[in-house]
Amino acid sequence: MSAGRAAERRGFTPGERGLEQSFGRATVILNALAASGEAGMRFVDIVRATGLSQTTVHRLVAALAEHGFIEQAATDSRYFLGMQLAGWAFAATNRFGVAEVAHPIMHHLSEVTGDTTYLSLRSGDTAMCVARVEGSYPIHVRIVTPGDRHVLGLGAGSLALLAFIRDEAEIERLLNLPEQRAGRARAGVDEALIRQWLVASRRDGYSIVQDLVPGTSAIGLPIHGPTGDPVAALGLAAISTRLQAPRLDEVLTEMRAAAAQIEARLRPMPKAHLVR
Structure with a gap:
């Protein structure tokens, strides 16, 4: 499935711009991490599950981590929902x-x-x-x-x-x-x-x-x-x-x-x- 079609299926369209688009994409990542539970997700797993580009995922993951919405394990670099959301x-x-x-x-x-x-x-x-x-x-x-x-x-x-x-x-x-x-x-x-x-x-x-x-x-x-x-x-x-x-x-x-x-x-x- 293409990134655009995956994005559309998850509630936003490729043509969106600005804050709504960024918020929608961040929500897609958070929902994927929520579904992963205690197993967490590797970076490549997030890219695969969301259908977003590696560049987009890297940018949003960095922003979400900076504000405490997601966390990265020190041992195997997996990502989890963060303390702020908890x-x-x-x-x-x-x-x-x-x-x-x-x-x-x-x-x-x-x-x-x-x-x-x-x-x-x-x-x-x-x-x-x-x-x-x-x-x-x-x-x-x-x-x-x-x-x-x-x-x-x-x-x-x-x-x-x-x-x-x-x-x-x-x-x-x-x-x-x-x-x-x-x-x-x-x-x-x-x-x-x-x-x-x-x-x-x-x-x-x-x-x-x-x-x-x-x-x-x-x-x-x-x-x-x-x-x-x-x-x-x-x-x-x-x-x-x-x-x-x-x-x-x-x-x-x-x-x-x-x-x-x-x-x-x-x-x-x-x-x-x-x-x-």
């Missing part, structure tokens, strides 16, 4: 039941620990709280409420979303966004402290933020998406004295089990729900 997809799929999937697991975690749990999703360049379950401990901690958006890195959940991104360049991009800098300034947190938290999170395998809200502490664990990057985070908040050793280790054990369950339940979601 974050948007998980935010969008909350209406299909992401919060409902996580809620019984969070409820059990709050029952076992007595502390407040919450779930945050990455939505574009921010963290969004989509669910919270309060614990039974007499002093309730209200760090976030569903619908709240936060700068990535401020708070244990949003810190986990930032710290465990595999692409260092993406972390730097996020840290240097004007809106991120403004958000940190409003919270009285400088970049040096955020970077200390990032190093500690990667070293320990979880994020912990103490006294960002006076007298309270919170733990965050990443929920990994199909590409291995965090698209959600499980958080637990309590008064600071309740998150000290040895209880901290006990809470972490419960949280790790809960995070693994959420990942396992999200994984089978229909592709039509995850890529829209």
Whole structure:
């Protein structure tokens, strides 16, 4: 099949020009990668599947990768849908039941620990709280409420979303966004402290933020998406004295089990729900 006929079959005509044509062709590439699932695609596979020229595919793949819409594996150079799309997809799929999937697991975690749990999703360049379950401990901690958006890195959940991104360049991009800098300034947190938290999170395998809200502490664990990057985070908040050793280790054990369950339940979601 010729490139022109393949393009026409996929929803745009060879005569289109400008933004609509570029967007249509980029969509063709993204749809092909979505269909490939966890197998990913080599460059030659993308060319073959889309019917586009090698020059066009090379230009669009480079642009899509630069903006985080696709990623290239370091081992075999295969391409996959990127973290940016994963974050948007998980935010969008909350209406299909992401919060409902996580809620019984969070409820059990709050029952076992007595502390407040919450779930945050990455939505574009921010963290969004989509669910919270309060614990039974007499002093309730209200760090976030569903619908709240936060700068990535401020708070244990949003810190986990930032710290465990595999692409260092993406972390730097996020840290240097004007809106991120403004958000940190409003919270009285400088970049040096955020970077200390990032190093500690990667070293320990979880994020912990103490006294960002006076007298309270919170733990965050990443929920990994199909590409291995965090698209959600499980958080637990309590008064600071309740998150000290040895209880901290006990809470972490419960949280790790809960995070693994959420990942396992999200994984089978229909592709039509995850890529829209």
